[in-house]
Every structure is written in C-alpha cells, then in structure tokens.
Amino acid sequence: MGRIEWPELIEFIFHHIISLLIGVFYSIGCYRYFRRHKAAQIIFAYVLTLPTVFLYFPLTYLAEKPTPPLLDFTAIGYWTLGHAIYAVILFAVYTINEH
Template identity: 45%
Template sequence: MIRWGLFIGTTSGIVLGLYMWFVEKITGDKVYTLLMNVDFIPWFGSIDWPVLMEWFFHMIISWIIGLVYVWLFMYRVKNTSRNHWRAAALLTAPAALTYVPLTILALKETPPVTDGSAILFWLIGHVLYAVTLKKSYDRFT
C-alpha cells in the first residue's frame, strides 16, 4: 500500500509541477511560483529554500494524497471506477481551491487574485492532477 501510494503521489505531483512550470514559462503567469511557495509559513518563510527543497515540500503533500487515495480503496471504499473518480476529485478539490488564500498570504510575487488566466491554469493543473491520480492507480495497482 505504501509503495503504491508513494508512486501514485509521485507521478501526480510531477505531472502537476511540470504543468505549472511550463505554464509559467510560456505565459508568465506565476502559477508554478504559487504552487511551490512556502514563504508565508512561520519559520519556513524566513528561509530562501533551494528549488529541490521546494519540490520536496510539494511532493510531501502529493505523497500524502497518494497514500490516502490508495488507503481508501484498500480499506474504506468499494473499488470501482466511479469511486476512483470521486475520490480523486474530493482529494484534489481542496488543493485546487487554495488559489485565493495562497495568493493573499504569499509574500513573493504571485498572480493577482483576480487574474482569470492564472486561475484557469491553476484549476486545469489540479484537474490534471486528479486525472493522473486516478489513471496512475488504475495502471499500477
């Protein structure tokens, strides 16, 4: 279970991170910066973290989501395709909804709260994360 959850979380986290990175490079919308940002967290925010550490923090969240996703189907929820989609959506939705609070809390430059294209890219990225979570589970379990 742990190996599957970590693998699924890794796959999904990499897909989301790379998507946001490409979007930021192509459009200039700082969605990758927002995804990796921890500057508003007490103690963490005072440290200028290297890129690999920011990725590690991002992956910790993704690993937790992957582990919960696998745990649900091993111990709590009937293992059906419909439930896979529901669980992927329910586990991803809170992260997708963090755009506004993360933008407000951020100390470094991130997209404005009202930036429609950045919001759309953020939401698309998290839908992509949910799809990857479900498809990775189907493929590797």
C-alpha cells in the same frame, strides 16, 4: 514557513511530499472502500483534489514572492487545470497499479 527563505527546489520537494501523502491516502481509501467501483475512484480523486483549487486564494494572498493578482482568471484557470489533471493521474496510476 516562518522567516526561512526556502530555495525553490526545496519548495518543489515539499509540494511532492504532500502529493505523495495524498496518493497514499487515495490508494488506501480506494483499496478499502472503492476496490471494484471505478466511478467512485475517480470521484474520490476529484474530491481529494478539490480543496487544492481553493488554496489558490490564501496561498496567493500570503505569498512573499511575486504571484499573479488574486483574481487573475488565467492564473486560476491554470491552477485549476493543473490540479484537475493531477486527479486524473492519481486515478490512472492507481488503476494501472491495482493489478
């Protein structure tokens, strides 16, 4: 952010703060609108996670630290897989904790 060079640990914490906010939004949305609809809950998790897949491109382009090439399909695949797994975990944790 700006000219500040954040340590990697702080960047990791920022990432988890965003994840926490997404989790809270997901929980509230599921509770209010999809309480008894498991299929809608998993779709909602993927809908919330889908934009992160596309963030790969601007974040890689704007990165000041070394990153894979913009069109490195292996890196894009790992990025996408990681965020898809996040959606599954979001759904699973909500499902486990809703009772």
